[in-house]
Amino acid sequence: MATPMTFAAPHAFLGARAHDRGAAVCVAGVPLDIGTTNRAGTRDGPRAIRAAARMLTDGRHPETGADPAALDLSDLGEFAIALGDIPESLRLVEAQATGLAHLLAFGGEHGVTLPLLRALTKRIGGPVGMVHIDAHLDTSEDNFGQRFAHGSVFWHAITEGLVEPRRMIQIGIRSPAWPEMFAWTRAQGVTILSAQQVHESTPAAVATRVLEVVGAGPAYLSFDIDGLDPAFAPGTGTPEVGGLATWQAQGILRRLGAIDFRGADVVEVAPAYDVAEVTALAAATIGWEYLCLLAGKG
Structure with a gap:
């Protein structure tokens, strides 16, 4: 069958077949955004990411030749949530993620990572290493009195x-935060690479550090799109200047093929604030790069 024109590509991510929970790799949207602390609207992120992904359906990876189309891939559509109820929404998301062999999720706010990790660690029988790209630590015990807001996800995790804190690395951190939050995070054993440190280094060197920290064993990738600078990702709820460029993020991710990733998410895309689809395309490309890592393992 001929590859369709990009503007006529199926509305599933990368044209994946629909609603097969038994697939080796599943994609799902998690349209939850009621725990955001600034601009809401990430409930529309999964739909925008799928639409932007049409640009990625007509070729293989330019460096490795990997092709996500070679994967046993299914798009499950959107997970159900409970309107206005964060704890119940987290319970529902965990239940829907349970039993999946490998999940790439598109948010939605960053709080969705928590139930995805709960489901994954139950399935594999233990904690995971973590590669976390973000402008924010997300290790607040609560946000404005809400224990399950999107800035608390890794405190809970x-x-x-x-997660195994000594196998966890946070990349791109640069937002204002209380010193106590940095101190608590580092005291758990987490490695923090600020955006400035990334800029003063190279993608190759950052990737080497990631590999050193995460090491062997199962791991998870959580990519908050606000890890990118607003010049590259304006469509997000809590933009912070001074972030990564898309080429830096790609250069890091492309060197992480040795990590035993068991799942991933790309979150915080808010298309109402996007310009010319650049944020959604960045998020779709991050998801595509991740699937290329999996496809490259053969």
């Missing part, structure tokens, strides 16, 4: 034993 660490205290619940879902």
Whole structure:
């Protein structure tokens, strides 16, 4: 069958077949955004990412030749949430993620990572290493009195034993935060690379550090699109200047093929604030780069 024109590509991510939970790799949207602390609107992120992904359907990876089309890939559509109820929404998301062999999720706010990690660690029987790209630490015990807001996701993940802090690295951090939050995060054993440190280094050197920290064992990738500078990703709820360029993010990710990733998410795309689809395309490309890592393993 001939490859369709990009503007006529199926509306599933990369044209994946629909609603097969038994696939080796599943894609799903998690349209939850009621725990955001600034601009809402990431409930529309998964739809925008799928639409932008049409640009990625007509060729293989330019460096490795990997092709996500070679994967046993299915798009499950959107996970159900409970309107206005964060704890119940997290329970529902965890239930829907349970039993999937490998999940790439598109948010939605960053809070969706917590139930995805709960489901994954139950399936594999233990915690995971973590590659976390973001402008924010997300290790606040609560945000404005809300325990499950999107800025608390990794406080919960660490205290619940879902991630191994000494195998966790945060990349691109640059937002204002209380010194106590930095101190607590580092005290758990987490490695923090600020955006400035990334800029003063190279993607190759950053990737080497990631490999050193994460090491062997199962791991997870969580990519908050605000890890990118607003020049490259304006369509997000909490933009912070001074972030990564898309070429830096790609250069890092492309060197992480040795990591035993068991799942991933790309979150915080808010298309109402986007310009010419650049944020959605960046998020779709990050998802595509991740799937190319999996396809490259043969």
